[in-house]
Amino acid sequence: MNLYQVSARKYRPNDFEDVVGQNHVTESLQNSINLSTISHAYIFCGPRGVGKTSCARIFAKKLNKTINSSTNDYSYNIFELDAASNNSVDDIRDLVNQVKIPPQTGNYKIYIIDEAHMLSKSAFNAFLKTLEEPPKHCVFILATTEKEKIIPTILSRCQIFDFKRITEQDISNYLSNLSTKENINAEKECFDLIAKKADGALRDALSIFDKVNSFCGTKWTIEKVSETLHSLDESKIEIFINLIKNNKIGQILVEFDTVLKNGFEGDNLISGLIDYFRNIMISKDPVSLKILQCSKKTEETIVSLAEFYTTNQLIQILDILSTCQKDYTKTNDKRFLVELCLMQISSIENINSIKKKIQISKPDKEILNNPSIENGELVNEKEIKKKEQEDSNNLDFENLDNNILEKKVPQENKNNFNTDLKKSLLGTSTIDEILNKEISEEKKIKNEIQDKKSRNVFNEEEMLNKIDLFCEILKNEKKINLHSTIKANKPELSNDFSIFFKLNSKSQKKEILENKVALLSFLKKELNNDLIDIKIELNEKEAKELLYTEQEKLNYMINKKPELKKIIKSLDLDFLN
Numbered sequence: 112m113n114l115y116q117v118s119a120r121k122y123r124p125n126d127f128e129d130v131v132g133q134n135h136v137t138e139s140l141q142n143s144i145n146l147s148t149i150s151h152a153y154i155f156c157g158p159r160g161v162g163k164t165s166c167a168r169i170f171a172k173k174l175n176k177t178i179n180s181s182t183n184d185y186s187y188n189i190f191e192l193d194a195a196s197n198n199s200v201d202d203i204r205d206l207v208n209q210v211k212i213p214p215q216t217g218n219y220k221i222y223i224i225d226e227a228h229m230l231s232k233s234a235f236n237a238f239l240k241t242l243e244e245p246p247k248h249c250v251f252i253l254a255t256t257e258k259e260k261i262i263p264t265i266l267s268r269c270q271i272f273d274f275k276r277i278t279e280q281d282i283s284n285y286l287s288n289l290s291t292k293e294n295i296n297a298e299k300e301c302f303d304l305i306a307k308k309a310d311g312a313l314r315d316a317l318s319i320f321d322k323v324n325s326f327c328g329t330k331w332t333i334e335k336v337s338e339t340l341h342s343l344d345e346s347k348i349e350i351f352i353n354l355i356k357n358n359k360i361g362q363i364l365v366e367f368d369t370v371l372k373n374g375f376e377g378d379n380l381i382s383g384l385i386d387y388f389r390n391i392m393i394s395k396d397p398v399s400l401k402i403l404q405c406s407k408k409t410e411e412t413i414v415s416l417a418e419f420y421t422t423n424q425l426i427q428i429l430d431i432l433s434t435c436q437k438d439y440t441k442t443n444d445k446r447f448l449v450e451l452c453l454m455q456i457s458s459i460e461n462i463n464s465i466k467k468k469i470q471i472s473k474p475d476k477e478i479l480n481n482p483s484i485e486n487g488e489l490v491n492e493k494e495i496k497k498k499e500q501e502d503s504n505n506l507d508f509e510n511l512d513n514n515i516l517e518k519k520v521p522q523e524n525k526n527n528f529n530t531d532l533k534k535s536l537l538g539t540s541t542i543d544e545i546l547n548k549e550i551s552e553e554k555k556i557k558n559e560i561q562d563k564k565s566r567n568v569f570n571e572e573e574m575l576n577k578i579d580l581f582c583e584i585l586k587n588e589k590k591i592n593l594h595s596t597i598k599a600n601k602p603e604l605s606n607d608f609s610i611f612f613k614l615n616s617k618s619q620k621k622e623i624l625e626n627k628v629a630l631l632s633f634l635k636k637e638l639n640n641d642l643i644d645i646k647i648e649l650n651e652k653e654a655k656e657l658l659y660t661e662q663e664k665l666n667y668m669i670n671k672k673p674e675l676k677k678i679i680k681s682l683d684l685d686f687l688n
Contacts (some may be wrong), residue, residue: 157274276311
């Protein structure tokens with residue numbers, strides 16, 4: 112009976128040409144052999160399963176091979192040491208003693224130290240001198256996945272080769288060729304899915320290949336491969352994408368329930384959605400289409416969806432999905448977390464429209480119901496308040512006429528004011544009279560503007576309903592502190608449309624004040640009343656007196672224990688009293 116051999120060992124590369132995706136390394140090593148520029152020490156670093164040890168073995172074999180000695184076996188000149196289990200000083204000392212003995216055949220003795228970062232610091236130090244001045248017949252190859260853990264004095268004495276992750280395309284093509292050798296009939300999407308799962312490691316891809324082969328036999332379909340790998344295929348993800356696009360939350364939750372019943376986890380769905388929405392974001396710009404990670408069949412759908420979503424919406428969706436993925440392992444209720452995430456990304460357009468309702472409009476953009484007062488233009492209230500606070504000492508006599516008349520007041524008032532101004536300049540009126548006249552005119556205009564404002568009558572119940580709606584918006588925006596403050600301290604309504612908040616702490620007061628403008632803007636719009644105002648009252652509890660004088664303490668004790676007074680007298684301690 113033939114013993115089964117896993118693909119990772121069966122198809123392990125025996126020559127540099129067989130190594131996948133590391134041409135920058137294999138060409139350099141081959142050239143160093145051809146030019147006889149062999150270094151005494153190398154470091155091969157990179158992710159797992161990308162060919163570090165395989166390249167080290169191929170390089171070690173090629174070092175001793177010549178044209179005339181191609182039939183000789185130089186395997187006795189190659190020594191492999193697992194640093195994970197041989198990481199002590201004694202192990203390195205044994206290695207140093209072996210290094211001194213020259214090879215019986217060939218030119219080099221090659222020492223491959225795998226997982227070199229596992230060596231202890233003392234072991235590195237024991238190895239340092241040998242690595243610095245090794246015998247001419249020795250070549251050291253250190254393979255590691257964590258170069259940063261190797262001490263700098265070792266790194267500086269070695270040639271470093273960085274192995275890169277193997278691209279999904281290279282892995283997919285390699286597996287496709289391998290399936291031909293193994294007489295496997297499979298769809299191209301199967302190899303793409305395996306390559307994606309392998310995350311740049313060919314060894315992992317070959318292990319997955321064997322696993323799928325055991326389950327599917329010689330005929331593979333994308334459905335069977337997805338089931339084997341416990342992964343949602345693109346068709347299932349597209350169902351969710353269409354439901355999310357059409358905001359069908361009920362159907363989304365039903366589909367998610369089906370996914371869970373089929374044995375998948377919530378994070379499988381979240382990962383699939385992240386990949387899909389990432390591809391949609393990438394496809395919005397033709398320049399980035401080359402880094403799109405999907406099949407050709409799916410690419411058309413993704414490009415069409417890119418026209419439906421805006422860039423801001425996609426960023427918000429990806430942020431929500433990423434947060435859900437990060438919190439998935441921490442939460443106690445994983446199902447609800449994913450359901451909430453799905454509802455949020457389905458309602459992203461509605462959330463944006465609600466946010467617009469509470470956006471703070473600039474004061475100079477406020478538009479009154481009636482755009483004109485008689486024949487004049489509207490007065491900027493901000494300018495009026497500013498003018499009221501000006502001191503008469505700052506009055507510019509030379510430009511007085513222009514400065515005052517530039518106020519946007521009704522034409523009739525402007526003419527009257529011109530007359531008063533001329534009188535003042537002739538000495539018939541004082542400066543104070545002019546200023547008082549101007550302020551009274553401005554106040555009159557301000558009152559007229561106030562009359563033009565919306566003043567829809569509403570009751571306290573209507574006001575509380577709108578505040579509850581505002582709280583829901585705060586909850587969606589995760590403003591928990593403000594939400595809790597408003598919920599815990601329900602306001603009261605006065606006759607002049609003032610809303611009173613009675614708060615218990617200064618921190619609550621600060622929270623309301625910081626968001627007062629947004630709350631006012633929302634309530635004015637929802638209740639159609641521009642006279643609404645918010646007032647805050649702090650319920651400061653009377654502080655208990657905690658510090659007492661010595662006399663107060665004594666009096667208190669005497670009141671409690673009258674016999675204490677006799678004791679004080681008998682001991683001649685009257686000075687205490």
